[in-house]
Amino acid sequence: MPLNLSAFLMSVRPPLPPRRTSRGPPPIPPRPSRPPDVDLARALARRPPPPPVKPQRVAPIACLECRDFTEPDAHAALFPRQSVASLDHLAHDLTARFASDTDKARAIFTWLHHNIAYDAPSFFSGNIRPATADSTLSSGLAVCDGYAGLFVALAARAGIEARKISGHGKGVGFLPPDPGAPVPPYSSGHAWNCALLDGTWRLIDPCWGAGALHGTTYQPGFAPRWFTSSPIDFVRTHYPEDPAYQLLSSDEGGPVSWEDYIMEPAGPTIFLDFYALSLWPAALQPPTRDIHAHTHVSFQLFKRCEHMSMAEADNFVFIISLGKERIPLAPNDAGGWSADAYIPSGVQEVSLYSVTTVDGRDAKGFGLQAFKSALGRKAMTFGGLARWNVI
Numbered sequence: 001m002p003l004n005l006s007a008f009l010m011s012v013r014p015p016l017p018p019r020r021t022s023r024g025p026p027p028i029p030p031r032p033s034r035p036p037d038v039d040l041a042r043a044l045a046r047r048p049p050p051p052p053v054k055p056q057r058v059a060p061i062a063c064l065e066c067r068d069f070t071e072p073d074a075h076a077a078l079f080p081r082q083s084v085a086s087l088d089h090l091a092h093d094l095t096a097r098f099a100s101d102t103d104k105a106r107a108i109f110t111w112l113h114h115n116i117a118y119d120a121p122s123f124f125s126g127n128i129r130p131a132t133a134d135s136t137l138s139s140g141l142a143v144c145d146g147y148a149g150l151f152v153a154l155a156a157r158a159g160i161e162a163r164k165i166s167g168h169g170k171g172v173g174f175l176p177p178d179p180g181a182p183v184p185p186y187s188s189g190h191a192w193n194c195a196l197l198d199g200t201w202r203l204i205d206p207c208w209g210a211g212a213l214h215g216t217t218y219q220p221g222f223a224p225r226w227f228t229s230s231p232i233d234f235v236r237t238h239y240p241e242d243p244a245y246q247l248l249s250s251d252e253g254g255p256v257s258w259e260d261y262i263m264e265p266a267g268p269t270i271f272l273d274f275y276a277l278s279l280w281p282a283a284l285q286p287p288t289r290d291i292h293a294h295t296h297v298s299f300q301l302f303k304r305c306e307h308m309s310m311a312e313a314d315n316f317v318f319i320i321s322l323g324k325e326r327i328p329l330a331p332n333d334a335g336g337w338s339a340d341a342y343i344p345s346g347v348q349e350v351s352l353y354s355v356t357t358v359d360g361r362d363a364k365g366f367g368l369q370a371f372k373s374a375l376g377r378k379a380m381t382f383g384g385l386a387r388w389n390v391i
């Protein structure tokens with residue numbers, strides 16, 4: 001039986017954690033300038049955990065996309081794993097200075113990127129041993145389950161209610177079934193988190209936020225969208241075993257069925273610059289990987305949130321490239337950019353680019369009219385954002 005979201009929230013909303021009055025910040029443990037030897041680490045671990053700092057409630061900031069995380073991100077880089085004495089110390093060091101749960105959780109999320117590497121050898125050999133938060137902290141290696149477990153352990157010590165969610169993730173190697181193929185049975189192999197941040201339950205994937213596999217090699221690469229994505233975006237790539245953890249109300253189309261999730265056709269190929277420009281994958285049109293020759297296609301592009309500037313001065317010119325044609329996208333009434341194009345035969349693919357430089361100069365703010373008059377007359381470079389196959 002599908003769960004009602006508000007009933008779910010009521011059932012999982014925790015009692016407020018106990019608050020104790022703090023007499024000022026605790027002493028900062030000594031920071032060795034090099035990784036501590038075993039004796040020093042043991043000595044640090046024997047120190048009593050610091051007392052909790054009284055959190056201050058702050059007004060929730062609804063839009064995570066617009067929020068400035070410079071401070072928690074910079075702070076998270078100050079505590080290399082080798083110098084960490086214990087989970088208690090780490091949780092305190094990372095989070096005590098922040099008043100809001102959102103910033104505390106962000107510092108933990110960013111710390112995991114800097115300090116925990118994906119255990120690709122274990123993943124590919126199938127030899128994944130169960131991890132505890134302590135073992136992940138000490139090894140610095142984890143698969144998704146280890147990231148999610150360590151996130152929960154640190155969040156709990158920071159007074160944040162967090163859970164590990166198990167389910168299916170459309171991760172490395174995932175290919176959607178062919179249209180018309182039988183619906184594959186539910187399967188699960190991923191783990192991520194759900195956390196109550198400043199009064200709102202959020203979905204967070206610290207493993208995908210930390211880096212990615214390239215073939216069989218792990219490369220760290222910070223992907224903050226796995227901290228800020230809305231439940232509507234999450235459910236495109238994450239299917240929790242318990243559908244209530246989609247965090248989608250019926251008004252938002254939830255809960256999404258397994259069939260709808262797993263059978264969704266592949267989308268266009270999206271490149272990293274697309275995310276760097278704060279563009280919104282779920283809104284990219286057309287939404288499918290394949291588009292047909294001899295058809296008119298409307299290409300549409302949107303920022304990740306409505307508060308972000310659409311002004312020419314703040315943006316690059318976006319173009320659709322098909323064969324030798326370069327078609328600029330123009331602002332549309334829906335708050336994004338669009339261009340219509342006829343897809344001729346003989347074209348293998350269609351790409352979306354941003355115009356990154358003109359005559360060697362940064363082309364942010366160059367503008368549509370300037371682009372049109374410069375096209376073919378000035379040297380330009382382009383950054384790949386997305387690509388469709390023409391069939």
Ligand SMILES: [Zn+2]
Pocket residue numbers: 063064065066305306307308
């Ligand atoms: Zn916003």
